Amino acid sequence: MDALTITSVEALNNLLVMLPPTYHQRLFALPLIVLSDRIKQAAVAIGFKQIIVATEANDKALAAAVTECLTGE
Numbered sequence: 001m002d003a004l005t006i007t008s009v010e011a012l013n014n015l016l017v018m019l020p021p022t023y024h025q026r027l028f029a030l031p032l033i034v035l036s037d038r039i040k041q042a043a044v045a046i047g048f049k050q051i052i053v054a055t056e057a058n059d060k061a062l063a064a065a066v067t068e069c070l071t072g073e
Helices: 009-018 021-029 037-046 061-070
Strands: 004-006 033-036 051-053
Touching: 004 009, 004 061, 009 037, 033 037, 033 061, 037 051, 051 061
Parallel strands: 004 033, 033 051
Antiparallel strands: none
């Protein structure tokens, strides 16, 4: 896995509940692409290090942020 996308704080919290704690540090090391500053703040508080906020809260902007994160374009 090269990056992770999350579209809500609830989804972020649910992911961590479903995943055994032994894997959390691996997740925290991945780039995390989110839709808002509110999600980013929650991710920082949880322990994520590299967080990218899409320019808008829609699928097109999220896809663009993923592309830029993975390819630099």
